[in-house]
Amino acid sequence: MVFKRHLFRRAVILGTGLIGGSVGLALKKNGFAAKVVGTSRHEASLRAALSMGAIDEAEMDIHKAIVGADLVVLASPVKVIQENIRDIARHLRRNCIVTDVGSTKVSVVHTAEKYFPPHVLFVGSHPMAGSEKSGVAHASADLFKGASVIMTPTSKTNRLARDKIKHLWTKFGADVSMMEPARHDEILAFVSHLPHLAAFAIMHAIPEEFLGFGSTGLKDTTRIAASSSKMWGDICLSNYRNVLRAVDGMAGSLAGLRKAIVDKDEEAVSQYFSQAKARREGMEKK
């Protein structure tokens, strides 16, 4: 599909943090928007986004920001995204395309399909490009290069909105795949939420006076425990059924290992480790 250079006249990013700021930089680098407007609850974040050139215009008032918008990107933690949807739903112009960057999709897509009127064209996105760093200071137009973006269109999704948003992410350098919101949340509970929760749990399990002896293994394994606790609280609670399944899977997996150790079953311990090692090495080849 061929689109004209300025896909959008007024792109509005609600939440100018790491991801929102990077979307702004990438929109501008690709010339996709005649004007990029950013909003944030935090004035400092907004000022930083402006001075970095991630947005052309800063606005504290969401309702003022969205007037005339033909693209809105919801780039806050999941809970705030849902509040934003309820807040702006009735105030968007006809054919405004809306996407989000939330880490869980069922609750966001559900809220969007419930509150947006039919003339607002929503499609869910999840760019898997975060890190333990947060804030617009770490934003980059290249953040999405080589990253996976999962989009979650449903039977209600407008096809043009889907194609335009896919075009954006693809031009930002991402590999875009499409799946059902429920499937997204199930997969992410295991490949993303679980490792985060495990990292947090390891940090809790280690007696504080031992931490000074932690080496690269511990540091790498728990790097993501320095991630935003607010964001991860939101993710856990908005995807709690899948998260619980993943946590139970991990607990069951640890219990199996525990039994092999208690039994001093060298064969079982060794098999457990070599299977895990083979799976991990398989990931590098993909």
Place this chain on the structure above:
Amino acid sequence: MVFKRHLFRRAVILGTGLIGGSVGLALKKNGFAAKVVGTSRHEASLRAALSMGAIDEAEMDIHKAIVGADLVVLASPVKVIQENIRDIARHLRRNCIVTDVGSTKVSVVHTAEKYFPPHVLFVGSHPMAGSEKSGVAHASADLFKGASVIMTPTSKTNRLARDKIKHLWTKFGADVSMMEPARHDEILAFVSHLPHLAAFAIMHAIPEEFLGFGSTGLKDTTRIAASSSKMWGDICLSNYRNVLRAVDGMAGSLAGLRKAIVDKDEEAVSQYFSQAKARREGMEKK
């Protein structure tokens, strides 16, 4: 303490893998040994160590290798180290200094103190410089630069042996600390063995068809699951009491988080994450 340049005439490394090979390279770089002899069960590993210059002489027969040795470095997985000790104990010359690089210390030190006669001077070491990579191909004279080395002298340890081995590690660029073997094993169960086991357990918990969606968070968290499964089997079984305590600590920690999620207790979830985050950030400052 001042030592002459050639601290040792014949240094013998039993096990020329990543750590053993790096010890060889570092001994030679520092001119600490007139001759470095290596042994391995794997001829290819021995040949590689020789061609990399990690050893001057390769020997498949351990008993031939140790004739005349005044330094022996036991650099195999913990179980093999213990076999080596029993094997060579009665064949070492008077005042030969022996150290090891094993990841657990109680079982190694116990075996050494049981089998070595009083004229063999043993002191335990644990250079925390491994990685998920193994094999002499990744060895480097600089592997120990900035790494922590924990030495575990006991009341039976000869002071000269302790000082000479400490001198070696220090000159290799490591930060050396001393502690009781039991204390070492307790601490390492939490800061090293637990993150490894958690990484293995995460790889088991994730359905195989989801692995392709794993992003940097998962990759970093489970990087160490690609570690040698043989070595980790040995570690778990030789330090099983502490390892079980650590695994139980992790399971309890996950159960606490699980409860907060089931209760949808935003405050508890957020507190759990922010405490873990603060601990993790504290580690970077050390």
